[in-house]
Amino acid sequence: MDLTDIGRIVLRWAHAVAALFWVGGSLFLFLVYRPAARFLPETARQLFEKAVRQRFRELVNTAVAVLLVSGMVLTFDRLSSPAATTAYALVLGTKIVLALLAFYLALELGGGRRVSIRLGRHLVGAPELILGIGLVIYLLVAILRLLYERGAGG
DSSP, rough: OHHHHHHHHHHHEEEEEEEIIIIIIIHHHIIIIIITTTTTTHHHHHHHHHHHHHHHHHHHHHHHHHHHHHHHHHHHHTSSSSSSOHHHHHHHHHHHHHHHHHHHHHHHTTTTOOOOETTEEEEEEHHHHHHHHHHHHHHHHHHHHHHHHHTTTT
């Protein structure tokens, strides 16, 4: 293993951990925090939610920076490999577009804007949409790994 391999490992690890913090943190907020916060008195809940939002926004901002930098380097690294087939490039492109959409929505939320999208009869807020996008991206990562291994002959 040479220095380049170690660099790739560190970048992949940083990319994965940043995604874990963002998507995992979002899952925690939706599945644990929000339901539990309903039991707090209104005044306490509002103060606590403000503190949680501020801390989570700081975490997401850091995660986005790490994801952007590591993602750009890893994209060029993978696409320069002979194992990167056309199918791999298409799935990776889809992942990148979805990630940019999630980054945009997070930026809008960070600016204090309320963003929502109507899907049929349902109004979906940006936090829910970002979480959904993040989960789809995780699925695409599994597909990318399979495509890359097949392209590498593994």
